Amino acid sequence: MKQLTAGLLGSTGAVGQRYVAMLDDHPFIRLETLMGGESAGKMYGEAARWLSPTEIPRAAARMKVRSTSPENAKGCDLVFSALPSEAAERVEPRFAKAGFNVITEASARRMDEHVPLIIPEVNPSHLSLLDVQRKRTGWRGSIVATPNCTVTGLTMVMKPLLGRFKLRKVVVTSMQAISGAGFPGVPSLLITDNVIPYIKNEEEKVADESRKILGVAAGGSVSPANLELAISCNRVPVVDGHLETLYAEFSGAVTPAAATKALTRFRGAPQELHLPTAPEHPIIVRTEHDRPQPRLDRFAGSVPGMSVVVGRVRNGIGRNSIQLTLLSHNTIRGGAGTAILTAELMAAQGRLGR
Ligand SMILES: NC(=O)c1ccc[n+]([C@@H]2O[C@H](COP(=O)([O-])OP(=O)(O)OC[C@H]3O[C@@H](n4cnc5c(N)ncnc54)[C@H](OP(=O)(O)O)[C@@H]3O)[C@@H](O)[C@H]2O)c1
Incomplete structure (x- = not known):
């Protein structure tokens, strides 16, 4: 490449x-x-409060953090954005206008009609919206969004169930890690020894984004998936890894064994193209009664943190439903990893580079 x-x-x-x-x-x-x-003007090694137990990469530590301006990205083939939403709303169109292909984590434009909201294994065809986006905006560059960190694992699990068994109703309860709120995140006195049963705007984002991602892109826009969703989002005292319990109802009968098979066999364009950040198994199904767990499973898979781990696949109510628990690493699969995989896919499709 x-x-x-x-x-x-x-x-x-x-x-x-x-x-x-x-x-x-x-x-x-x-x-x-x-x-x-x-932090602009400081050396990265001194500006970043490094959160991971692995060492800060040496080359990055010695780089100077520059101010947020298209001038400072001159010569780059693409720009990743991990900006808060308010800053992203203002800043990212300036980069797109200046000719950069922006791949963003921010929620600001995820639901815009001509902005593809991408999980490479789930809806790579939605990148076709970029042609209309360029025409409508006049940008030389583009904006592609990646989803909310709770949505990524959820839609990766819903996709094979939707395709195979006609999924129609989903009830989700999330237990979301503290790092999902960024740094420094939720104050320790609020989250230690506690669970907070509300995350502002999160339930709406999960519903809207899931329907868009699982929808059909045609004629320059997306027809959202026709799914009934009931969502409850909670913040829990876990550092990394969002756990979600799922009740899924279908229009016909389904067994836990058949659902497990569909989840285990799920592969997408990144696996077919052997992209470097693509995990061999996008979904790993565990059979123990007490998995997945954030501490044990968040780095599962051939590319650590890029696989969604599913467990407790079992009967729901009656013959047309199942229940399961899923886990995804919120800053890797739910964040940087999916954006990097999107860049790899766009590069493979010839959408990046001069
Ligand atoms: N955390 C997650 O699990 C997760 C997952 C998926 C998506 N997201 C989304 O990803 C984005 C980043 O989240 P995060 O958790 O990494 O947040 P964060 O820890 O608060 O980091 C924000 C970053 O943005 C910079 N920044 C803030 N205001 C700025 C401004 N006005 N102009 C330029 N730079 C600015 C900060 O730089 P300075 O420190 O130099 O000011 C910092 O580097 C958010 O939109 C979030 O919703 C987060």
Whole structure:
């Protein structure tokens, strides 16, 4: 694959740090420019409060954090954005207008009609929206979004069930890690010894984004999937890894064994194309009674943190439903990893690079 250079917005944050770690030895994407807000002007090694137990990559530690401006990404083939939503809303269109292909984590434009909201294994065909996006906006570059961290694992599990068994109703309860709120996140006095049964705007995002991702892209827009969803989001005292329990109802009979088979066999375009960040098994199904668990399973799979781990697949109510528990790493599969995989897919499709 052709070598690509990338800029990174929001490089010092919880998700930004994952990009820095994951791109350190990437075979064809090289991080050329790290950008920040208040940390601009400092060396990355001193600006980033490194959260991972692995060492901060040496090359990145010695880079100077630049201010957030298209000028500072000059020469880059793409720009990853891990900006908070308000900053993203203002900043990302300036980069797209200046000719950069932006892949963003932020929620600001996920639901815009012409912005593809991508999980490469689930809806790679939605990248076709980019042709209409360029025409409508006049941008030389583009914006592609990746989903909310709770949505990614959820829709990866819903996709094979939707295709195989006509999924129609889903009830989800999430137990979301503290790092999902960024750094410094939820105050320790609120989250220690506690569960907070509310995350602002999260349930709406999970419903809307899931329907868009599982919908059909045609004629420059997406017809959302016709799914009934009931969602409850909770913040729990776990550092990384969102756990979700799922009750899924179908229009016909389904058994736990058949659902397990569909989940285990699920593969997508990244696996077919052997993209470097694609896990061999996007979904891993465990059979023990007490898995998945965040501490034990968040780094599962051939690319650590990129597989969704499912367990407790069992009967629901009657013959037309099942229940299961799923786990996905929120800053890797739910964050930087999915965006990097999207860049790899776009590169394979010839959508990136000069
Ligand atoms: N955490 C997750 O699990 C997760 C998963 C998926 C998506 N997301 C989304 O990813 C984005 C980043 O999340 P995060 O958890 O990494 O947040 P975070 O830890 O708060 O990091 C925010 C980053 O953005 C920079 N920044 C803040 N305001 C800025 C401004 N006005 N101009 C330029 N840079 C600015 C900060 O740089 P300075 O420190 O230099 O100011 C920092 O590098 C958010 O949109 C979030 O919703 C998060």
